[in-house]
Amino acid sequence: MSTETALCILAAGKGTRMRSDLPKVLHEVAGLSMLGHALRSGDGCSPSRVVVVTGHQSERVADAARHLAPEAICVEQSPQLGTGHAVQMAAPALADFGGDVFVLFGDTPLIRAGTLDAMLAARRAGADVIVLGFDAAVPGGYGRLILDASGGLDRIVEAKEANAEELAVTLCNSGVMCVPGPILFRLLDKVTNDNAKGEYYLTDIVALARTEGLACAVVRCDEEETLGVNSRVDLAAAEAAWQARARIEAMERGVTMTAPDTVFLAHDTRIGQDATVEPHVVFGPGVTVEGGAIIRAFSHLEGCTVAKAAIIGPYARLRPGAHIGEEARIGNFVEIKATHFGKGAKANHLTYVGDAEIGAGTNIGAGTITCNYDGVLKHRTVIGERVFIGSNSALVAPVEIGEGAMVGAGSVISRDVEPDALGITRALQENRPSFAAKLREKLLETKARRAQK
Numbered sequence: 001m002s003t004e005t006a007l008c009i010l011a012a013g014k015g016t017r018m019r020s021d022l023p024k025v026l027h028e029v030a031g032l033s034m035l036g037h038a039l040r041s042g043d044g045c046s047p048s049r050v051v052v053v054t055g056h057q058s059e060r061v062a063d064a065a066r067h068l069a070p071e072a073i074c075v076e077q078s079p080q081l082g083t084g085h086a087v088q089m090a091a092p093a094l095a096d097f098g099g100d101v102f103v104l105f106g107d108t109p110l111i112r113a114g115t116l117d118a119m120l121a122a123r124r125a126g127a128d129v130i131v132l133g134f135d136a137a138v139p140g141g142y143g144r145l146i147l148d149a150s151g152g153l154d155r156i157v158e159a160k161e162a163n164a165e166e167l168a169v170t171l172c173n174s175g176v177m178c179v180p181g182p183i184l185f186r187l188l189d190k191v192t193n194d195n196a197k198g199e200y201y202l203t204d205i206v207a208l209a210r211t212e213g214l215a216c217a218v219v220r221c222d223e224e225e226t227l228g229v230n231s232r233v234d235l236a237a238a239e240a241a242w243q244a245r246a247r248i249e250a251m252e253r254g255v256t257m258t259a260p261d262t263v264f265l266a267h268d269t270r271i272g273q274d275a276t277v278e279p280h281v282v283f284g285p286g287v288t289v290e291g292g293a294i295i296r297a298f299s300h301l302e303g304c305t306v307a308k309a310a311i312i313g314p315y316a317r318l319r320p321g322a323h324i325g326e327e328a329r330i331g332n333f334v335e336i337k338a339t340h341f342g343k344g345a346k347a348n349h350l351t352y353v354g355d356a357e358i359g360a361g362t363n364i365g366a367g368t369i370t371c372n373y374d375g376v377l378k379h380r381t382v383i384g385e386r387v388f389i390g391s392n393s394a395l396v397a398p399v400e401i402g403e404g405a406m407v408g409a410g411s412v413i414s415r416d417v418e419p420d421a422l423g424i425t426r427a428l429q430e431n432r433p434s435f436a437a438k439l440r441e442k443l444l445e446t447k448a449r450r451a452q453k
Contacts, residue, residue, distance in 0.1 A: 004049075004099030006181065007042040008090045011035055011065070011106030012055025012077045017231040024056045025106035026064055026228070029238050029245070031285040032140065032267035034229060035061065036068050037109035040267070042102055044113030045120055048098060049073065051090040052106075055080050056269075061106075081285060082199030084191045085176065087184070097181040103202065104176055107229045109238055110245075111176065115221045119178040127217035128183055129209045131156070132176035134223040142172035145218055153216035156203040171218065173203065174226040183214065254291075272308070281313075288322065304336075307343075325360070338378075342385065354378075355397065359385035363411065367392035384419065 015024025025035040032040070039050065050072040052065040062074035073093045077086045087103055094101060100123050102116060111132075119130045133145045133155055141159045144166050148154040156173050157166050179187075187205040195201070206216050229235050245267070247260040254273035257263055262279045268284045272291030281295050284302025289295060293306045296313030299346065303320030306312055309327045316330045321338030324330060328341045331348035340354050342360035347353060351364055355372040358364070367390050370381045379397035382390070389403055390409030401407065402419030410426055417423035 004097070005045045005047045005049065006049040006094055006097055006099060006101045007039070007045075007047045007104060008087055008094070008101055009035065009038050009042075009050070009052045009104045009106050010066075010083065010086045011038075011061055012053050012058075012080050013107065013223065014056035014087055015107070015230065018235070019232070023061050027229070027235055029109045029235070029240050030265060030267040031228075033064060033068075034109040034238075035064060037267070038104045038106050038111070039065070039069050039072075041111045041113050041116060042104060045102065045116050047102075048092065050100070051093045052084045053077050053089050055086075059327045064147035081193065082197070084188055084200035084204060087202055088188050088200070089184045091188070094181050094185070099181060100178055101181045101184050102178050103184075105208070105228065106225060108174075108176070109229065110225045110227050110241055112225055115219070115225060116178075118221075119176075119219045122217050122219050123178050123180075126215060127152075128214035129153070129206060129216040130178040131216065131218050132174040132226070133171050133207065133218040133220055134174055134226050135170050135220065136172045136223055137170075139167070139170050139172055144169040145171045145173055147171070147218065153206060153218050154210065156206050158203075171220075172175060174221070175202070176226075177202065177205075179205070183209070187212075201300070262287065266302075278314070287318075304383045319354075353381075356381040356383065358383050359403065361385055361386060362387040362389070365391035369394050371396045377432060 009024040013024055018024050026033045029037060050069050052072050052074045054061040054074055055077045058076045065072045065074055068432035075093060077089045100120060119132060123130050136142055143159060144157045144162055144168060146154045146157055146169060170220045175372045179201050187208045190208050191200050191204045193200050209216050211449045224241050227238055227241060229238050230386045237273040246265045247257060247263060249339040250271055251257055255271045256276040259279035263277050264282045266283050268285055271429045272289060274291045275289050278293045278295060278297040280298045282300045287301045289306045290308040292308045294311045297311035299316040301318040304318040306324045307326040310324045311329045315332040317335045319337035322336040323340045325341050325343040327344045328347060329346045330336060333349060334351045335355040339356040339358060341358045344360055345358045345362045347364035349366045352367045353370050355378050356370050362383055362385060371394055372378050381395050382400040384401060384403035386404050388406045390407050392410045393407050394412045396414040399413055399416060401417040404420040406422045407413055408422060408424030408426060410435060413421060413423050
């Protein structure tokens with residue numbers, strides 16, 4: 001028996017009910033396309049081959065597949081004549097493959113890697129055809145999995161063809177299968193399109209396998225895992241289910257969430273033990289938060305790292321390339337982009353820092369802006385350790401401020417400031433005695449005249 005595995009992901013559908021110019025399988029759940037979720041689920045089985053069957057907007061889907069899995073072989077199903085026909089399109093790419101083939105669906109993003117492991121274990125235990133099933137609360141139009149007296153899978157019956165006894169069965173077909181490649185394609189060669197739709201159904205291989213005396217078995221999973229997405233409503237339901245699962249997993253790993261239902265995670269969010277996430281925080285893709293950090297309410301993070309014991313927010317935004325060091329503080333209405341904040345550095349309020357290096361222990365005053373963009377190019381600001389930047393300062397990059405330096409509040413700094421120096425660009429203050437009172441009197445007289453007209 002070969003110990004190799006392969007993935008065959010069916011991603012040809014148009015998704016008419018999505019009402020979108022984007023192919024259905026490229027719609028995202030938790031910041032990753034549904035196709036990406038299918039590939040990710042299968043990664044746990046260490047597949048030696050990945051075949052993606054495309055159809056609608058074939059090149060666009062193929063490009064996305066190869067971006068996610070460079071080794072993927074993309075084949076087109078045209079015309080689209082059913083699930084059995086779709087899997088047959090993968091036959092040339094798997095012609096010499098003797099291992100187990102998982103048939104997955106590009107619009108079913110919630111299948112757990114552990115579920116596929118259970119299917120593979122059942123396959124390796126001796127069954128020839130493994131079908132993933134679930135006990136449905138409302139079976140409705142799902143195909144029913146009919147078991148034999150020994151608990152093996154006897155047949156799959158479509159709901160419209162089932163009798164009353166079969167319709168009472170709640171064990172339903174997800175469509176996901178695990179079958180050795182040689183058996184899979186031999187059985188598919190025998191499938192006919194003698195049905196109302198004139199299509200070739202993958203499910204027909206179960207009856208054909210039983211005819212050959214092959215063993216068929218069912219592995220069960222939670223109904224939620226099998227949720228297929230055919231509309232925006234389904235997409236929202238998949239997002240909600242994915243988020244609920246991810247929040248629980250994060251809390252079980254030691255993350256504190258004070259209002260978990262309001263926190264949104266991405267597919268690759270990493271949060272360390274003893275970190276705290278307050279209400280209404282959104283994580284985009286590419287975020288790592290180390291243990292002990294605090295993400296305060298209403299913050300948005302993407303493409304960034306937050307070191308241990310750092311405090312972010314509330315109302316902070318960390319954009320791609322932000323690296324916040326240990327014990328650093330990024331406060332309310334502060335935006336950080338492509339910047340490294342050293343240990344203990346602070347920007348507590350109303351600040352934009354982009355394309356910069358901020359040394360350890362530095363304090364960035366309220367209203368400070370790094371002017372990093374000249375309309376064409378980006379430039380860097382380098383600030384040393386233990387620097388104090390006064391409030392309402394503009395740092396015009398490229399510029400460097402040395403260790404221990406200070407910048408006076410309200411300054412526009414366009415030249416380097418030496419270590420331990422004070423950089424200041426304020427105009428000389430002038431006070432005119434009684435001028436405010438005289439001006440106020442004149443303005444009130446003008447206001448009164450206008451009121452009389």
